[in-house]
Amino acid sequence: MAIKLLTFGQITEIIGQSESAVNALDSDALKAQLIRQFPGLKDLHFAIAVNKKLISKNTDLKDGDTVALLPPFSGG
Amino acid sequence: MMEEKKAKKVFVKGPISPLFVGESIAKHSTKQDIGAHSIFLGQVRNDIIDGNAVVAIDYSAYNEMAEEKFHEIREDAFQKYSLTCMHIYHSLGRVEAGEISLFVFTSSIHRKDAMEACTYIVERIKEQAPVWGREVFDDGRHVWKQNNFNETQ
Numbered sequence A: 001m002a003i004k005l006l007t008f009g010q011i012t013e014i015i016g017q018s019e020s021a022v023n024a025l026d027s028d029a030l031k032a033q034l035i036r037q038f039p040g041l042k043d044l045h046f047a048i049a050v051n052k053k054l055i056s057k058n059t060d061l062k063d064g065d066t067v068a069l070l071p072p073f074s075g076g
Numbered sequence B: 001m002m003e004e005k006k007a008k009k010v011f012v013k014g015p016i017s018p019l020f021v022g023e024s025i026a027k028h029s030t031k032q033d034i035g036a037h038s039i040f041l042g043q044v045r046n047d048i049i050d051g052n053a054v055v056a057i058d059y060s061a062y063n064e065m066a067e068e069k070f071h072e073i074r075e076d077a078f079q080k081y082s083l084t085c086m087h088i089y090h091s092l093g094r095v096e097a098g099e100i101s102l103f104v105f106t107s108s109i110h111r112k113d114a115m116e117a118c119t120y121i122v123e124r125i126k127e128q129a130p131v132w133g134r135e136v137f138d139d140g141r142h143v144w145k146q147n148n149f150n151e152t153q
Helices: A009-015 A027-037 B018-030 B063-081 B112-127
Strands: A004-005 A019-022 A049-050 A067-069 B011-013 B038-042 B052-061 B085-096 B100-108 B130-137 B142-144
Touching: A004 A009, A009 A067, A019 A027, A027 A049, A027 A067, B011 B063, B018 B038, B018 B085, B018 B100, B038 B112, B063 B085, B063 B112, B085 B112, B085 B130
Parallel strands: A004 A067, B011 B085
Antiparallel strands: A004 A019, A049 A067, B038 B100, B052 B085, B052 B130, B085 B100, B130 B142
């Protein structure tokens, strides 16, 4: 199962790339896996969007989904 | 959401020039039912952070999601207020301190709708648009800016 992972802002600085392919069954599992791999994410506050929609609870992921990790917004 | 009309382009590369703002105002002289314009201009501020001055903000965005969000904000504003027209422009890339990075322009028959809609749109953008500002110091180091509103989970 391939999920497209997009990251932005300081999260990209921690992960080292803005786009990558990952495998995970749901958003909680993905988050836990990323924090294990990149401990710097642990103290960061970020929202998650699945296919461009913000999620507020654990969400099942399927092949081809795009998951984006969004640090606090600072536009304007 | 699938059949919505084509989203208008919001992002511009680099700063928004005062000339562009002036020309945008001029273009409305033909729409003579308009009685009021309201304009918000966001300017990059040279904040001092730990003794270092911010010389520029480098903006980046989740473009596809941001364009959808801008479209949603636009539709909501048209629903909520009686507007003749509305324009939103946001910078991407580097904008120096003192330059304009956000231009929101609302027009209506009477002033109240234009003024309230303008504030509404600016607040929604600050809170909900997936855009990030990297504040750059004169020595090249940077910090990530944070707005007062955050989508959290």
